[in-house]
Amino acid sequence: MKLERPPRREAGTLPKAPTGIEGLDQITLGGLPRGRPTLVCGGAGCGKTLLAMEFLIRGATQYGEPGAFIAFEETGEELAQNVRSLGFDLDKLVADNKISVDHIHVERNETSALPPVHADPDLISQLLLGLLGNAAEAMVAGGTIRLHASAANGVVQLHVSDSGPGVPAEIRERIFEPFFTTRSRGTGLGLAVARQIVEAHGGRIAVGAADSGGARFTLTLPAAASVLAA
Numbered sequence: 001m002k003l004e005r006p007p008r009r010e011a012g013t014l015p016k017a018p019t020g021i022e023g024l025d026q027i028t029l030g031g032l033p034r035g036r037p038t039l040v041c042g043g044a045g046c047g048k049t050l051l052a053m054e055f056l057i058r059g060a061t062q063y064g065e066p067g068a069f070i071a072f073e074e075t076g077e078e079l080a081q082n083v084r085s086l087g088f089d090l091d092k093l094v095a096d097n098k099i100s101v102d103h104i105h106v107e108r109n110e111t112s113a114l115p116p117v118h119a120d121p122d123l124i125s126q127l128l129l130g131l132l133g134n135a136a137e138a139m140v141a142g143g144t145i146r147l148h149a150s151a152a153n154g155v156v157q158l159h160v161s162d163s164g165p166g167v168p169a170e171i172r173e174r175i176f177e178p179f180f181t182t183r184s185r186g187t188g189l190g191l192a193v194a195r196q197i198v199e200a201h202g203g204r205i206a207v208g209a210a211d212s213g214g215a216r217f218t219l220t221l222p223a224a225a226s227v228l229a230a
């Protein structure tokens, strides 16, 4: 059997943001895709945080690109301590406005007695990640995201609340329209797609105010038993 070499990847076909990390820019032909998300996966302790931190710090110090780090586990002090071992002074970069570090605490209620729901797990994960992303972007100085699930009358409800500024009552319906955004770099498609996903599952999504005054998104999905009975 003759093995053929895979075709050589051409550099420059996708705009790249150099990481400045020795070796990584060589094997990725220039760095991480510019302007696109990069998902770094791996078990606890495998170095995801340090990789992301080093990318941001080198971007800020070597390539003039300020960055923001949102941590769900470590606090700002813990992060500063971790990267000190790599020779970086995170506190100084924060003081010089080159990096901003926010810590968001995620609280969730552990409910074991929820009825099953017929749903596409990838689509529902995409939707929830969009809501979490919106909450994180709204809480510019960090804060708390609360995830709460409950069930009643044949439906399961998921609530995502944050401690940000909230959604003003006058734009609460408009935020679900395609291309409605108040963010300079937003597409305004996140919630429009979220609504489509929920409605395709026979459910609905609504926004209100959380006890903290922030936004509270409620996802209502029919429980599997009520779909079968219908």
Ligand SMILES: Nc1ncnc2c1ncn2[C@@H]1O[C@H](COP(=O)(O)OP(=O)(O)OP(=O)(O)O)[C@@H](O)[C@H]1O
Binding pocket: 130, 134, 135, 138, 162, 164, 165, 166, 167, 175, 176, 180, 181, 182, 183, 185, 186, 187, 188, 189, 190, 191, 192, 215
């Ligand atoms: N948790 C939240 N707190 C305050 N405002 C929010 C929140 N979530 C959404 N919004 C408002 O709803 C608008 C629309 O959100 P949507 O996710 O559709 O688009 P976007 O976040 O602006 O853009 P993209 O999703 O492309 O980044 C936002 O621009 C913002 O004004």
Ligand SMILES: [Mg+2]
Binding pocket: 130, 133, 134, 186, 190, 191
């Ligand atoms: Mg969004």
